Amino acid sequence: MNTRTSVGLLAAGLLGLGVIAAGPxxxxxxxxxxxxxxxxxxxxxxxxxxxxxxxxxxHGMAYYSDLSGLSQVDGTMQPDGSFTLTLTKTSIGNxxxxxxxxxxxxxxxxxxxxxGEGCANxxxxxxxxxxxxxxxxxxxxxxx
Numbered sequence: 001m002n003t004r005t006s007v008g009l010l011a012a013g014l015l016g017l018g019v020i021a022a023g024p025x026x027x028x029x030x031x032x033x034x035x036x037x038x039x040x041x042x043x044x045x046x047x048x049x050x051x052x053x054x055x056x057x058x059h060g061m062a063y064y065s066d067l068s069g070l071s072q073v074d075g076t077m078q079p080d081g082s083f084t085l086t087l088t089k090t091s092i093g094n095x096x097x098x099x100x101x102x103x104x105x106x107x108x109x110x111x112x113x114x115x116g117e118g119c120a121n122x123x124x125x126x127x128x129x130x131x132x133x134x135x136x137x138x139x140x141x142x143x144x
Contacts, residue, residue, distance in 0.1 A: 033058075033110055035126030036065065044119030047096050049126050051085075053077065062087055062096050064119065069093030077104060087116060096120035 032052040039046065045068065051060035056077045063070040070092040075085030081104035089095035098116015105111065108128030114120055 032060065033126040033128055035124065037114075037122045037124050037126075039119045040122050041119050047114070047120070047122065047124075049073070049124070051126070058083060058085055064093075064096065067093070069095030071095030071097065073100075075100070081105070083110070083112075085112075087114070087120065100124060 033049065034051070035049045036046050037049070045064040045066040047062050048065055049060070049062050051058055051073055056079075058073070058075045058077055060073045061070060062073050069089060071087045071089045073085050073087055075083055077083040083100075083102060083104065085100040087096050087098050087100065089097050096114070096116060096119065098114050098120040100112045100114045102110055102112020102124065110124070110126045110128075112124040112126075114122050114124055
């Protein structure tokens with residue numbers, strides 16, 4: 001098989017995967033959520049959110065914008081759009097720790113409140129991301 005044929009087949013395969021990935025799952029629910037929210041505690045760094053939505057199981061990471069710590073995020077979204085997430089710091093620095101409670105709007109945005117230790121207190125507005133393959137596709141929200 002020559003190089004031109006190999007490249008053509010590879011491109012066709014990648015295009016096919018893109019079409020499959022862009023199917024009905026995106027119409028049903030966002031693949032995840034991204035955002036950056038300011039702490040309500042003076043002098044604290046913002047918290048950056050990177051979350052995936054797997055059939056109502058919300059999981060991912062949150063970290064301080066000054067990279068002082070990383071936390072694991074885990075929780076469940078109910079059919080009515082309400083959810084509770086738990087932030088547990090990892091072994092990387094001193095990440096945000098606390099509980100997030102909130103709701104998802106009809107447009108897919110989530111609005112919530114983080115209550116936790118130290119700097120981990122804020123109002124969270126996070127935009128939906130339809131594809132987790134590119135963070136560049138995301139629209140980030142700010143704190144209120």
